[in-house]
Amino acid sequence: MGAVALVLTGCSADSPNAPSGSADGEESPLKEYMGVHYPGVDHREQAIIRADDPGMSEDERNDYRRVEQLVAQCMQEEGFEYVPRSADDQRSDIAEYEEAYSLGPEEFAEEHGYGITTLMFKHDDRPEDPNEEIRQNMSAPEREAYDRALNGEMDTDTTHEAEGHPGELPPEKRGCRGQATAEVYPETADAPVTEQFAGLMSDVASLHDRIRNDPRVTEAASDWQHCMADSGHSDLEHPDEAMSSVLQRMTDLRRSAQDEDSGDMEDGGTSEDLDQQQLAELQEYEVDVATADYACRQEHYNETYREVAFEMEQEFVERHEDELERFRDAIVRP
Template sequence: MRRTTPLALAFSAVLAVALAACSGSADTAAPKPEDSPLNKYMMAVWGGDLSTDEQQARYDKENKAREQLVAECMAEEGFEYIPNTQSGAVVMASGDEWSPEDREWVAQYGYGNVNFPGRDTPMTDDQVYVDPNEDYVTSLSPSEQAAFYETLNGPQPSAEELDEDGSFEYDWEQAGCYGLAQHEVEEQNPAQSDEFAPLMKSLEEFWTETQESTAFADLDAKWSSCMADAGYPGYDKQSDAQMQFGEELNAYYEDQTEWVEDDPELAELGEKEIEIALADLDCREKTDYRAGYTKVQYALEEEFIADHKAELDALKAAAEQGR
């Protein structure tokens, strides 16, 4: 398994791109995640059908269990470890704070990469990360610290194990106590079990094939022509606009050796993002991209469901029973 986005996140990301791509004018309601035929199953698996408080409680419970397992593993290896119950997973409330289909919102934030709601809001004391193991680790010698982190996270991959892009094959058995703990917690989710492994593999292949499908070709061609007329040529698919800007933003961050407050270069990127996002929104509205994409996407999902309905029903039932 290559260290890339987990399927849970990949599914959410693909669906988010699809629904954002489908967005139209502000007076036309954008599809909601629960509108997707396939997502009616997957929301039960990943907790998308839970309330914000219920999702947060679920993440906190998983984090507590994982950290306790890490502490037990580290103790067996001769190290002290205080479980870090300050979960890094924070469920964001859905609502008006994130409205990438609203023209006023897009005019302020673009796609929400450089600037986004709450970006300049100072963190409260309970949001500031505090490592409960910092004092213990600093009390160790350099060699002991190295042994501590290798026991916790596993050895660093060698140059031979790294791909050109810096990724490497992830093996939880080689990822230290944290890898072991994460594996045990994930096993509680039926989507990670051996029973549903074939279905999850089919799902992953389905989303990959969907993104590469020619079913959206005519729709994307109309959108691409509109973008070219607006002064933004070179985008073959609607998803290219945001993806390519994201790559440009990543390149900016990779070049930074230190954080520059109010960097003019980043501000310029933010302005560019808004310009592209507004043109993208205009062209989606002009080509009725939302309705067209939704029709094709949901038809493909219905085909997948028809071929895997028994497995999907069983997965949904197992996920709901395990709560």
């Protein structure tokens, strides 16, 4: 579905500034095989997927248009209004993110922090999504029914078990959007290709833990902790906690807004739904933490982490090269 996919950093609590390449530009041994699916990748690369894609082909645009038309038809049958959006609408929505993520990591941290509260709620002057306007004019029960019709049974135990793999749900449980996607993209919609790599992903997670717990890395993390304390963040004990602290505060703020209006902030909402003073304070905190985090990582953590990671990743690649090549061909470069 081309170049319109956007993944915000708030979706991951992995180390946000963990290096994906060496100081001289050498790529991580696993990057070639796993791309953004490896947790050591730089957080700004996760945020914009295929941002350098020149655009959709005519066939991709037609497929996208067909999906939107089918969604609108299905939603009408469910008793709701849905306005089909074009690929250009989606592209304009992420243009501002592409500009932000074109900055260097230090400048990005100083201006946007991790890009969680700062980008997610900063640009409310962009063109409104007509479907979000429809949602916001509904009562909480109506909005819940609308979301269920559009996105399916996202709060079921089945979804939780298949988290991250929507293709594992049958089409009838994926809502109008899932059903439309399954009709237009039948091969990809019904093929949970990641399931066949569950063992590999488990091994990669174990590798990440081994890197994180290597004595050389834990010593560097301790130096990072002292550096952060000197910057006014003595409550943070490990580099993984820096971005996580922003995510947790964001979750608390959204939950507070949800409790106040008994609405649903999980699948929508704008900055107007949040306490403006608290949001501004959180954005300031995010930039402050991210700026200190970047400086402390550069001085005390990243080089050691990179050396250990490259060493262990290379050994991992040598042991799992055949399976990594299959993963790359099926997932990263389909």
